[in-house]
Amino acid sequence: MPTVDIHTHIYPPTFVKLLRSRTTVPYIRTSPDEPHSSRLIILPGEDDPSTPSTARGRPIGPEYYDIAQKIAFMDTHRIDKSVISLANPWLDFLPSEEAGEAARRINDDVERLCAQHEGRLYAFGTLPLSAPVETVVTEIERLVQLKHMRGVIMGTSGLGKGLDDPALDPIYAALEKHNQLIFLHPHYGLPASVYGPRANDYGHVLPLALGFPLETTIAVTRMLLSGVWDRFRKLNVLLAHSGGTLPFLAGRIESCIKHDGHLKREGRIEGRRDVWDVLRTNIYLDAVIYSDVGLKAAIDASGPDRLMFGTDHPFFPPLEEDVKEWHSVTANYGAIAQAFKDDQAAAQDVLGNNAMRILNLR
């Protein structure tokens, strides 16, 4: 009975080198005050010059780029296989002419890491979304040939105008044709203004706890409303963080669509695939939600055969020294155990069987 982690990130060496070479967000900064440690700054709000440089972003160490630490983390937490993916910000920030080559280099780097740990590691590839669409499609076709690749990770910006942009259609078509799943993952959060004037008093809590899942919810709802799944009926998307808040809000989304005068006048209420159909046919959810309350809603929305365990490693390490098992991981294990306390088989499906089947792992 394997345990499979499908939400676990890596910055392969080529990507770390790229971030170290930069001086604006996203970048890795080594402060003169702390020459032996570096900080990863990926959100614009984290680079406020009024914040001490030792409090910007988060510390970055080998847990981000050393694959041996990934394997050790897996061993500590009884994880048999991991499907690793580049973390945000991916390559969205690169100039068009650099993105295609960077994606090839980084995907090959990740493929190499997987091959070094045969049977333990698979991966989602990274697309050069700032490059011309043909370059993106070419990379999708190349990824299909790489032995350990099982889809692609993608942020919410798409080609810069969101995932409801019709210009993405050739990319969706290629992903659907090759049965490549999109792991949809947030990055940009929400504008800092929504958190109010005291947001900095609360550390990173508001953008991390709320900005990320709300961003995901908006992105997937825009995809739904633009008819992506009416045009690409077999396009599969794995939503990070149990869908952001989609399972909870699906009823309200459907109700608002059915009551919208503009959509009715345009004849767009009938004939479309509704949110429940898409949730149960095209959407997969991770189980990274830290509570059985949310997890049960995710199960109810998409089905216990569509959820997959994840950790979000290396994010959310314990703050205490000398803690062996990460609290963030045990919270997600605990949520699964609690939600399925009367159905061990379903618990095992979420822990690993679903991922083995859906992602065709061996």
Add this chain to the structure above:
Amino acid sequence: MPTVDIHTHIYPPTFVKLLRSRTTVPYIRTSPDEPHSSRLIILPGEDDPSTPSTARGRPIGPEYYDIAQKIAFMDTHRIDKSVISLANPWLDFLPSEEAGEAARRINDDVERLCAQHEGRLYAFGTLPLSAPVETVVTEIERLVQLKHMRGVIMGTSGLGKGLDDPALDPIYAALEKHNQLIFLHPHYGLPASVYGPRANDYGHVLPLALGFPLETTIAVTRMLLSGVWDRFRKLNVLLAHSGGTLPFLAGRIESCIKHDGHLKREGRIEGRRDVWDVLRTNIYLDAVIYSDVGLKAAIDASGPDRLMFGTDHPFFPPLEEDVKEWHSVTANYGAIAQAFKDDQAAAQDVLGNNAMRILNLR
């Protein structure tokens, strides 16, 4: 076995007169093209001059201000009692010197409507939040004396800086002292930029389906993080739309707090009341969520004794002509029936018994 609707809005005559006298958001506009109908424009994004005037905001008719229509709606939907509240935008937009008098006039207007329908109507009052804090506290003390008032409705802006503003403490203290519940209701949504360049193609779906609940989630999380419930341990808040998305995200919010280095350095992780404690002690949720998936998460988060049926009338009327029962109402009835299909007593608690007890109705 009474059915009680605790989320149902009214614009009393004095408020309609006020909105008709205005020419900027919020206002009621009668277009020269449609002299016999008016439109209510309450969100800045709805007043885009490039939109035809007949498509801005929503039509407003007697269902917004004629209490006879409220009673007829209640009769059609088998609702015994309603706790009516002024809808957004309340009085947040008024100049400081006008707000106190406007609140008194409007609250007296609403109290009069309740007295005209003794036993059927109760109300949440409206606070003059743009007035000096002493004026607000005086109005709270006055509301306590009005026979049909059962708390206050409040948006997320507070005194203009959000509900985590320490300047609100005298208001929270007065509400706690007099055991007056806050009905926390969204209004402003999120900045239009988060919905992307094609948002107008989707009618009002994105701001209504997502903006409102996400705004509520951010507001209540800011209250939690600022320690409102550590300082006011008996302050009760009823969250609109089943808490926005709080039940789904509560686990992630707790996890992000426990993993935040800044909060740890400031000694603010231990000793505080956590989100689950507050959900089960201070927070009530309405059952306006249009699906049993979300409703079950709301029940799991706060308990079946803390949820109360609501309709959001007069919003979300059916688009079809000659429909007697509103789909938006039957969706919420259906969600309760489905969530409690094995526990009729709990269903009846959510439909009315909880409201009778919590709001001391007769």
